[in-house]
Amino acid sequence: MKAKFASLLPLLGVLVALPVVAAGLPDRLERPSRMTPLAAQSQLTDLQRVGDDMVMVGASGHVLVHGAGGSLKQSQVPVDLLLTAVHFVDDKFGWAVGHDGVILHSTDAGKSWSKQLDGRAIGKLMLDWAESEVARLEEASAAAPDDEALSTALDNAYFAVDDARAGVEAGPSRPLLDVWFRSAQEGWAVGAYGMIVHTRDGGQNWTFVSTLENPERLHLNTVLGLADGSLLVAGEGGRVHRSSDGGQTWEPVRKLTDASLYKLLQVADGRLLALGFGGTLLLSRDQGQNWQSVTLPVRASLYGADELSDGTLLLVGQGGVLLVSQDGQDFKRWQAPGKTALLGVASFSQEVLALVGNDGLQFLSRAVLTEQLQ
Template sequence: MKAKFALLLPLLGVLVAQPVVAAGLPDRLERPSRITPLAAQSLLTDLQQVGDNIVMVGASGHVLVQGADTSPMQSQVPVDLLLTAVHFGDAQHGWAVGHDGVILHSTDAGLSWRKQLDGRDIGKLMLDWAEAEVARLEEASAESPDDEALATALDNAYFAVDDAKAGVEAGPSRPLLDVWFRNAKEGWAVGAYGMIVHTRDGGQSWTFVAGLDNPERLHLNSVLGLDDGTLLVAGEGGRLHRSSDGGNTWAAAQQLTDASLYKLVQLSDGRVLTLGFNGTLQVSHDQGQGWRRIALPVEASLYGATQLEDGTLLLAGQGGTLLASRDGEKFQRWQAANKVALLGVAPFNGESLLLIGSDGLKRLSRADLKEQLQ
């Protein structure tokens, strides 16, 4: 699974040809995304409603802002690489993440963006943490030379230093896969090989988070904060990580399933859902402590979700699958004619839905959805 990141959209099985950087051209972290009328027809990976608009991100650094009565407008973006997720902490302040560990920030509801961080910076954060951990454990081991647990932790810290140094030398190669902000100041971004970074000042500074129970460094695909302050992270191999104190400490990882989990969603009544590979859907009624599998009429992998004003839950997935449910338990299926992957869905303009995926942006009327549900 970890080999996918060179040529594939992480974890979704959607082929994405990465741009080849020719001699003399600037690095894609330094090259602005190209403004093109075809942006709405290329891969789009995530979207969020921001005020009356929908903000979408995707391939080649594309960010689109869809207004209620306008065509989608492409934003100015300083990087030319795959963006994987977007989240706004309020109506103006948003963050987008993607390949090469990039983190972008907008202060104008997605109309313009600037780079806050990339994989080169994250590599240095990881190295600083690992070296500090070695110094701390060497001092503790000197005071307790017979403590086997300390000796094991020190060996792991030595490995972490070597790994971080190798990452710094290799350059920004680890993608970020999701981002979530509690407000305009505090947020988290998660990604490949167990990577998490955290900010308390709106992204002016970031810290590397190392407290999760993830010794295999499995990919972390989704992060979500709940209304009660609980923080959840889901990822590869069905692992679920939970913090009840805002990320300061983490409980032992839960393995909900063997299938990888791609998305976390909280519904209006407080229920939390995990979506994942091969039709995996699980629900928690207690802020992520306990989980129950929900049976679905298809085995399509699920990547995105939204809840409409009337409570209807929509799940977007593989092969053009859109699942609809009034109660979050029993689902009906709508199938896109071209069967391309759907990666997200959002309500739009009262009468329509916006669908995003491997062939870009599509609009579906709610009347057509209702008529065609199976």
Template sequence: MKLIFRPALALLCLLGTLPAAAEPTDRLERPSRLTPRAAQAPLTDLQQVGDQLVMVGESGHVLLRDAGGTLRQAQVPVDLLLTALHFVDERYGWAVGHDGVILHSADGGLSWRKQFDGLAIGKLMLDWAEAEVARLEEASAAAPDDEALSAALDNAYFAVDDARAGVEAGPSRPLLDVWFRNAEEGWVVGAYGMILHTTNGGQSWAFVSSLDNPERLHLNAVLGLADGSLLVAGEGGRLHRSNDGGQSWAAGEALTDASLYKLLQLSDGRVLLLGFGGALLSSADLGSTWQPIPLPSRANLYGASQLADGSLLLAGQGGTLLVSPDGERFRRWQAPNKAALLGVAPLPAKQLAVIGRDGLQLLPHSVLEEQLP
């Protein structure tokens, strides 16, 4: 049997947080435990929300750090790994994670409620697959010699079997990223090609079937751009683009052999893609064309942030932090403990918040300034 190395799952191994096989539903029903050590547990994503830094991580942990440095842990209704978050303003935000969970906050991250989970995703997938079979059976009966329809019907039968197996297995589809255009419309992406869309703030979700991904490669990152287009990046270096808000998608483009983990739009409009093996690509035309950027390290890259002065920070494997004044020339700084870094964000008083396997670390800007060219 051929073994397939899947970098998205390798990242979870790195954190020591692969999904548990036993009692997955319990984690969806059990609130996250409040603990004074939450800031030392693995953290996966962060965002500045007003004057607070909001961070998510393992065991349903959501941490808030205010401008004065006070840390507090939010009440969260699930006890499982959260992988990403996105706030559209100082009030409304969403977080996603294992077991297909989607959480929503309407108070800047102070409190959260569950909107959707893997159980609901399983039913959604089965309903969609059964509707596809019914539609294609009718079309195939009207055109029995159409080989394309026959092949599509075979794929739909497989999708039904797969969806039924997924329902029986329980909530087993990790979600890996989330992005909202406003307080109503947003997308989540995840393992095995999962992509969902909402137009009512997450009250209901629809499966997006128009993205061509027959191998069901993991979708790791989603980002909307100023021109209204939508980008989705993931396993195998694939990039998918929609110019009509996700209604239709261009054929997926393999930009690199390395899996891609993060999309970021800079203040000057450039878009960056980063990922496995030190992959970094830049686009100056809103994702239409891409150019690789050479780096002084081949460490896997997981997170990125641009500071107010325009300098860029990339966080990655082995405690790697790459620093650049312009997004083109980089130097490397490495954390002494070499623990994986998954994200970085600026703080007041010339400090940086760095998160990863060992939780939250605070660094002075002076540590990095000597690395700038």
């Protein structure tokens, strides 16, 4: 397995050694991120255009805001741990998630952040849910002692309680890997070992989502709301989960590929992309009901994607690969000189792209990109 942090490099959510990391630095959730002039050269994992600015997140709780005029400022952040994803619903309100189950919130376009949730609180949410399930199923089983389905469900609930208690005792060791908000009030965050949390009040209160069937507790790497109002979650082992009612119920799980999926993107014309391990790229033209595989000129794992205002599609990934397409079918390759992983891409201006990855922030002229495409 590979991971989206520091020395384990950059896949979005196939994680190892997390209890060691969490146990070794239990105070990371309480220690503010250190201000450093080198933040832009350290690992950055995700970015988003917010108004005229670019907001980036990454290692050691770093959040950077790059202004259109060229200013680059590091934000005050209350935690010192890897942030894995950022999502703004408008030019003010945004959320970032990361290791130890942390969820951060900004109301000023990323200039300042507060902590809304962490792994300790998530562990308590999971334990409360599991204990309530045991109580409910014990009562139902007592009324129908010969019901084998109830008996099996009760055994699973006992296991869930034991697992949740072990998680609480171990501390906040489960990272969140992606976050998406439908509005300034409602959003979801997903992460390792099948974790999903949901809020309806802008993050003041969160609930543990128990309705997604994932008995293997596979990692959930990416979450996205679609234009038709449905919610899509994808992750380890090529599984895709779909809900049409905000996560209350889910359609039967679909396995699109053996390769883990790290990113979902819906482009302006409604097409849906799913990208991931080993150069996997899947395309849907019907809101994720049917998918087709797209052949790429590389087998590099893909971690980030964006659509430019003119419809150009950009994919970035392992080894500094950047793929460019005008139609979502035929891709050309650009190679970053350093060949370290690129984790995110976005348009900084009409002429310049912003790239983030293990070597931090870099800019690429679209003119240079066009000249050097293979």
